[in-house]
Amino acid sequence: SGGVAHHFNNQMMIVAGYIHLALEDRQFSDKCVQDLHSALQGANKASHLSRLMLTYLGQSITVQNPMDLAETCRQSLPVLRDMLPSHVTLRTSLPDSGPVVILSADHLQQVLSNLFTNSVEALCEHPGWIELSLHTVAADDIPRHHRFPTGWQPQNERYACLGVADNGCGIEENDIEKLFDPFYTSKFTGRGLGLAVILGVIKAHGGAITVDSQPGQGARFQLFLPL
Numbered sequence: 001s002g003g004v005a006h007h008f009n010n011q012m013m014i015v016a017g018y019i020h021l022a023l024e025d026r027q028f029s030d031k032c033v034q035d036l037h038s039a040l041q042g043a044n045k046a047s048h049l050s051r052l053m054l055t056y057l058g059q060s061i062t063v064q065n066p067m068d069l070a071e072t073c074r075q076s077l078p079v080l081r082d083m084l085p086s087h088v089t090l091r092t093s094l095p096d097s098g099p100v101v102i103l104s105a106d107h108l109q110q111v112l113s114n115l116f117t118n119s120v121e122a123l124c125e126h127p128g129w130i131e132l133s134l135h136t137v138a139a140d141d142i143p144r145h146h147r148f149p150t151g152w153q154p155q156n157e158r159y160a161c162l163g164v165a166d167n168g169c170g171i172e173e174n175d176i177e178k179l180f181d182p183f184y185t186s187k188f189t190g191r192g193l194g195l196a197v198i199l200g201v202i203k204a205h206g207g208a209i210t211v212d213s214q215p216g217q218g219a220r221f222q223l224f225l226p227l
Contacts, residue, residue, distance in 0.1 A: 001037060001053065002004055002212045005050045005053040005054050006050075006054070008046070008050045008055075008107050008118070009047050009050035009051060009054075012043050012044075012046045012050065013047065014037075015043045016043040016044060016047065017042055019031035019036055019039055019040045019043065019115070020040070020087070022036055023036050023037070023040075025179075030073075030091055030120075033174070036105070053182070058148045058177050064102050064103060065102070065104075066100050066101070066102060067100065067101055067102070067103045067105065067108070068097055068100055068136055069095045069098070069099055069100070069101055069103075069106075069108075069134055069160055069162060069225075070096065070097055070098060070099075071097065071219065072096050072105055072108055072110075073092075073094055073131050073134060074157060075114055076108070076109055076112055077090070077132075078114055078211075079114060080108070080113070080132070083096075083113065083116050083117065083120065084116070084120065084130065085120065086122075087125065087126070087127045087128070088120060088123055088129065088130060089128070089129040089130075090127050090129070090130055090131075090132070091130070091131040091132070091133070092131070092132050093131065093133040093134070094132070094133070094134050095134060096136065098136075099134075099136045099160040099227050100227060101160050101205070101225040101226065101227060102205065103205060104226065110197065110198075110201065111162075111198050111201055111202075111223065112132070112164070114194035114197065114198055115146075115164040115198065116130060116164065116222075117194065117212060117222055118194065118195070119164060119165075119166035119168060119219070120130065122166055122167040122168025122218075122219060123166060123167070123169075124168070124169065126168075128166060128167045128168060129166065129167055130164065130165070130166045131157065131163070131164070131165045131166070131189040132162075132164055133161075133162075133163040133164075133165070133198070134160065134161070134162050134163070135160075135161050135198055136158055136159070136161065136227070137158065137159055137161045137224070138157065138158055138159075139156060139157055139158065139159060139175040142154060142159060142161075142208065142210070142224050143210045143212070143222075145210070145212075146157040146176050146177075146208070146210055147208055147210045147212040148180050148199055148208060148209045148210075148211075149199065149203055149208065152208045154208075154224075155206060156206075156226040156227065158209070158227050159224040159225060160224070160225045160226075160227060161222055161224055162221060162222070162225070163221065163222045163223070164220070165201055165218060165219065165220035166218050166219060167217075167218040167222070168218050168219065169215065169216065169218075170213045170214050170215040170216050170217050170219055171211070171213040171214075171215070171219050172215055173214075174212065176211050179195050179211065180195050180196055180198075180209070181196065182196040195221070202224075202225065205225055206225075206226050207223060207224050207225040207226060208223075208224045209221060209222065209223050209224070210222045210224070
């Protein structure tokens with residue numbers, strides 16, 4: 001899968017490159033230029049999809065440094081607030097500093113954006129809240145129920161726990177086991193890579209995800225990353 005995604009992305013870069021060259025030709029009609037822009041947009045979307053697959057597989061290339069999670073989460077709050085409709089309130093429970101993990105800011109933003117998008121959709125048009133929390137836990141305190149990847153075992157003594165919770169519609173028990181499958185979705189066609197990508201990011205960093213939810217009682221996703 002990783003090899004296919006790499007080759008697919010390379011071919012899309014070639015397609016996009018030739019479209020850029022074609023757009024420099026002033027002899028095309030306005031209609032033709034419009035069609036070329038549409039083709040370029042499609043090539044870029046296809047390339048983005050292949051990069052998401054590589055992230056799911058833990059093969060994406062990003063700059064990873066020691067990160068103060070609390071500080072980086074605070075820096076992400078303006079973007080996250082902009083994602084929320086007026087009927088949704090953002091709650092936060094973040095320490096003044098730390099914990100520190102090895103992660104890229106891009107990956108963290110991708111994880112938070114995907115989780116917030118799911119929470120907003122779970123709230124539908126009803127007034128509600130989404131909570132972003134962060135604390136440190138001992139390995140023995142990480143829940144075993146609905147923990148992914150299946151069979152994951154902690155290798156460190158303590159972990160950062162990044163949580164996103166909402167009071168939305170909740171998740172059916174049977175659906176929880178399928179949430180992180182690529183392209184699985186209970187929503188409209190074309191969705192389904194968000195949670196798969198999150199699992200890929202966490203898995204690549206030696207962490208795990210737990211899901212706590214019941215229909216009509218909201219959902220809580222907790223991401224555990226080694227300090």
